[in-house]
Structures are given as structure tokens and as C-alpha cells.
Amino acid sequence: MTSLSDLPIRDDLRGKTPYGAPQKVVPVALNVNENTHPVPADVAADIVARVAAAITTVNRYPDREFTELRESLSKYLGHGLNAENLWAANGSNEVIQQILQAFGGPGRSLLGFDPTYSMYPLLAAGTGTAWISGERDADYELTPRTAVAEIRRHDPDIVILCAPNNPTGTPLSIETIEAAYDAARGIVVVDEAYAEFMPDGHPSALTLLPGRPRLLVSRTMSKAFAFAGARVGYLAADPAAVDALRLVRLPYHLSALTQAAANAALAHSDEMLAMVGEIRDQRDRLVRELSRLGYRPYRSGSNFVLFGGVDDPRATFEALLAQGILIRVVGISGHLRVTAGTEAETTAFLDALAALGRPASAGSAVTAGAATLPVGSQS
Incomplete structure (x- = not known):
């Protein structure tokens, strides 16, 4: 079978891999920053x-x-x-x-x-x-x-x-x-x-x-x-x-x-954007709860949260996936990223993460996370 390396592609493209996040059918998909609310x-x-x-x-x-x-x-x-x-x-x-x-x-x-x-x-x-x-x-x-x-x-x-x-x-x-x-x-x-x-x-x-x-x-x-x-x-x-x-x-x-x-x-822009406030609320909830669990969430103005203090990101990713929850390994050592979904999806993620136990660096992570509340936090 012919492989990519056998073809006369441009030299500057050799060795590169295409973009792609994992595509898996799971009950809770929070890995690619989609708006998980359905269209009205x-x-x-x-x-x-x-x-x-x-x-x-x-x-x-x-x-x-x-x-x-x-x-x-x-x-x-x-x-x-x-x-x-x-x-x-x-x-x-x-x-x-x-x-x-x-x-x-x-x-x-x-x-x-x-x-x-x-x-x-x-x-x-x-x-x-x-x-x-x-x-x-x-x-x-x-x-x-x-x-x-x-x-x-x-x-x-x-x-x-x-x-x-x-x-x-x-x-x-x-x-x-x-x-x-x-x-x-x-x-x-x-x-x-x-x-x-x-x-x-x-x-x-x-x-x-x-x-x-x-x-x-x-x-x-x-x-x-x-x-x-x-x-x-x-x-x-x-x-x-x-x-x-x-x-x-x-x-x-x-x-x-x-x-x-x-x-x-x-x-229908007003109706389509009506869900933005709820997504912000769930994002801010993620920041609060991740900090409480001992992780370090970063300041976020988006619909997702990057959090550090993860001892083994790949193992945590796989453990959550086994429970039907898909988040994102982003290639930053000690970090994972999660999309703010619906209230039910956010709850499922937080409960599953909590069940895995606190991170190894819990003490220092809580201290660091205290200064990382997101812009516009509605606590």
C-alpha cells in the first residue's frame, strides 16, 4: 500500500500531521468548544x-x-x-x-x-x-x-x-x-x-x-x-x-x-445568543469548582476553561472518557481543557473528576487558582 511518504508532496509538508481532535460518540462531549445547547x-x-x-x-x-x-x-x-x-x-x-x-x-x-x-x-x-x-x-x-x-x-x-x-x-x-x-x-x-x-x-x-x-x-x-x-x-x-x-x-x-x-x-440572533449567559455561568462555575477540587483554572473570557495541577493529563483524560466524558488534552504539561456545557453536562464532568480524587499538587494549586477567577465572574 502506498504511504504518504511515497508521494511527491512538498518538502515543507513532510512529517506533518493533519489537525484533528478525537471524534468519539459519548454522552458528554466537552472537547472542541462547541456550544452544546441545541438550536431553538x-x-x-x-x-x-x-x-x-x-x-x-x-x-x-x-x-x-x-x-x-x-x-x-x-x-x-x-x-x-x-x-x-x-x-x-x-x-x-x-x-x-x-x-x-x-x-x-x-x-x-x-x-x-x-x-x-x-x-x-x-x-x-x-x-x-x-x-x-x-x-x-x-x-x-x-x-x-x-x-x-x-x-x-x-x-x-x-x-x-x-x-x-x-x-x-x-x-x-x-x-x-x-x-x-x-x-x-x-x-x-x-x-x-x-x-x-x-x-x-x-x-x-x-x-x-x-x-x-x-x-x-x-x-x-x-x-x-x-x-x-x-x-x-x-x-x-x-x-x-x-x-x-x-x-x-x-x-x-x-x-x-x-x-x-x-x-x-x-x-434570530437575539434568540440564538440567549444561551450565552448560561454558558458564562457554567464557565464561571467550572472555575470555582475546579479550584475547590485542587486544580488551577486560568482566567477565561471564552466558553471553556484551561486548568493545571493535573498530575497525569492522559490518564485523567482516559479515566473520564471511560465514564463517557470527553475533554481535551492540549499538549501543555500538567493541563487539560474543558468546554462549558449545559448545567447537566458540567455537573457530570465535575462529579466524575471529583470521583478521581484530588491532584497530587492540591495545596499549591488551590493557592495559585485563587487569583484566576475569570473575567466577568458571576459568583
């Missing part, structure tokens, strides 16, 4: 009706510019944005890939701040863009001073900031984003996939867009909108940056069915 029945009915209508014209290509969707997204985001400021693709990963195709490539570089979203270096590799790993501050924070120092040290063509950061959940201040933009000579991408889970009133990078044509803000409908299976990501930027993405996008890259489903969901 009335919203689902409207989505089905609009997709059914779109089916009648699938013999024709869809609107190449997905005009209605861009208008819907601009209304949802506000901030004085219009359709010319918006772009969309099949998930925010494709949005970021298109950014790298347009502004990266051979001879150019992308700077991120590890640990961060593991797709960034993979997307860089796929586009021939050099990946540069920048440093963070203690507890996975990123201050303006550190961000600027790393940008000046490496002089990248593109900087990507994950806000809040994945897999750590760490919020990113607007001051850090502003400082990074001022220090960078090229494109600055702010990945706000989890922005809706930040506390009300926390400023988005969208507020910085006016007068900053090199700033691109990426978002997704996968998380807060419970739309992971629909694959809809989008971006807000200066119209010139949007035009740059047109140069590399595939023709008719968003299907008529995708456009119809996304427009229906956005028409």
Missing part, C-alpha cells in the same frame, strides 16, 4: 424553510458576493460597519487561510503567541508562510509591552492575536491590540471566535477598525450561535482588505444552502 426549535424551523427554498434554485450558482449575508452580518456587528466591510467563508479557518493566501506566502511570515490555536501554524504551512512562535507573559497573559517586543524582535509580515486566546481562554486587552497594530508594519489579525462570551461592555477590536486599514477582525458563528456544523466564519475590515481576499477565494465558495442557513440564524 422555531429557529431550526425557519432555517429548514429557507434552506428548502434555496434547494429549488441549486441548479444555478449562488450569489458569488453573498450580498444578503454580508448585509446581515454588518447589522449584527454594528459599529458603523456596512456590507463592504464584511467577508465570509466556510468557517473562520478558511477566512484565516484566505488572509494568509493574500498577505502571506513564501518569503513571508506569521507571528503568533504560543500556546495558541493549533491551526495557525498548520494554515501557515499550507500557504508556505513561515510560522514564528512569540512568547507570552506569566499565566498565558499578553501585555502590550510583550506583544510590542516580540513584534519588533521578529518583524513579521502578519501578526495574529487570538482574543480570547485558545486553548488558554485568556482575554486580550484592547490596549494590547492597539499597541500591536502600532508596532507592526503589516497585517494584524484579531481572531475573536469567542468574543460573545466576554463580559458585556468589554471592547471588541471592532472598535479599532476606523483608520486602521491593516487591521482585520475574524469571527465565527460556530460558537455562540451554536452553528459549528454549518461552517460559517466571517471577517470585518477595511473594504480594501476585503477586496484582497477576493483575489484568492475560490469562485462561489459559499453555497446557496450555507448562505440561506446563516441568514436565517442571524435573523
Whole structure:
């Protein structure tokens, strides 16, 4: 049988492995930061009706510019944005890939701040863009001073900031984003996939867009909108940056069915986002209870919690999996990550973890965790 190594793939792709989290059918899946709440029945009915209508014209290509969707997204985001400021693709990963195709490539570089979203270096590799790993501050924070120092040290063509950061959940201040933009000579991408889970009133990078044509803000409908299976990501930027993405996008890259489903969901945005408050509550509950159990949860503005103080992450992962609970090994020594699910799912995880016994470093972990309550904690 032919193996991958037998094929004439690019030299820079040899030895690499594709992205992938474990896909297992379990009662409680809390490993990939999905919104585990179902789409409300009335919203689902409207989505089905609009997709059914779109089916009648699938013999024709869809609107190449997905005009209605861009208008819907601009209304949802506000901030004085219009359709010319918006772009969309099949998930925010494709949005970021298109950014790298347009502004990266051979001879150019992308700077991120590890640990961060593991797709960034993979997307860089796929586009021939050099990946540069920048440093963070203690507890996975990123201050303006550190961000600027790393940008000046490496002089990248593109900087990507994950806000809040994945897999750590760490919020990113607007001051850090502003400082990074001022220090960078090229494109600055702010990945706000989890922005809706930040506390009300926390400023988005969208507020910085006016007068900053090199700033691109990426978002997704996968998380807060419970739309992971629909694959809809989008971006807000200066119209010139949007035009740059047109140069590399595939023709008719968003299907008529995708456009119809996304427009229906956005028409019910208030109802779709009603579950965000409950998810925040469960996230904050995870922080409190993980600390009580002797682990070290980190500050989180997302829908998940990274926690340290785990003596053997793989063994803990397997023990929970044996009970039908799937969480995430993220490759950080002594740490695991868990998504904030429904109240019942969160209870099942916490009860199962408690039954495994306290971590070996319980005493020190409790002390460290006392200073790591999440942003917007509703205790």
C-alpha cells in the first residue's frame, strides 16, 4: 500500500500531521468548544424553510458576493460597519487561510503567541508562510509591552492575536491590540471566535477598525450561535482588505444552502445568543469548582476553561472518557481543557473528576487558582 511518504508532496509538508481532535460518540462531549445547547426549535424551523427554498434554485450558482449575508452580518456587528466591510467563508479557518493566501506566502511570515490555536501554524504551512512562535507573559497573559517586543524582535509580515486566546481562554486587552497594530508594519489579525462570551461592555477590536486599514477582525458563528456544523466564519475590515481576499477565494465558495442557513440564524440572533449567559455561568462555575477540587483554572473570557495541577493529563483524560466524558488534552504539561456545557453536562464532568480524587499538587494549586477567577465572574 502506498504511504504518504511515497508521494511527491512538498518538502515543507513532510512529517506533518493533519489537525484533528478525537471524534468519539459519548454522552458528554466537552472537547472542541462547541456550544452544546441545541438550536431553538422555531429557529431550526425557519432555517429548514429557507434552506428548502434555496434547494429549488441549486441548479444555478449562488450569489458569488453573498450580498444578503454580508448585509446581515454588518447589522449584527454594528459599529458603523456596512456590507463592504464584511467577508465570509466556510468557517473562520478558511477566512484565516484566505488572509494568509493574500498577505502571506513564501518569503513571508506569521507571528503568533504560543500556546495558541493549533491551526495557525498548520494554515501557515499550507500557504508556505513561515510560522514564528512569540512568547507570552506569566499565566498565558499578553501585555502590550510583550506583544510590542516580540513584534519588533521578529518583524513579521502578519501578526495574529487570538482574543480570547485558545486553548488558554485568556482575554486580550484592547490596549494590547492597539499597541500591536502600532508596532507592526503589516497585517494584524484579531481572531475573536469567542468574543460573545466576554463580559458585556468589554471592547471588541471592532472598535479599532476606523483608520486602521491593516487591521482585520475574524469571527465565527460556530460558537455562540451554536452553528459549528454549518461552517460559517466571517471577517470585518477595511473594504480594501476585503477586496484582497477576493483575489484568492475560490469562485462561489459559499453555497446557496450555507448562505440561506446563516441568514436565517442571524435573523434570530437575539434568540440564538440567549444561551450565552448560561454558558458564562457554567464557565464561571467550572472555575470555582475546579479550584475547590485542587486544580488551577486560568482566567477565561471564552466558553471553556484551561486548568493545571493535573498530575497525569492522559490518564485523567482516559479515566473520564471511560465514564463517557470527553475533554481535551492540549499538549501543555500538567493541563487539560474543558468546554462549558449545559448545567447537566458540567455537573457530570465535575462529579466524575471529583470521583478521581484530588491532584497530587492540591495545596499549591488551590493557592495559585485563587487569583484566576475569570473575567466577568458571576459568583
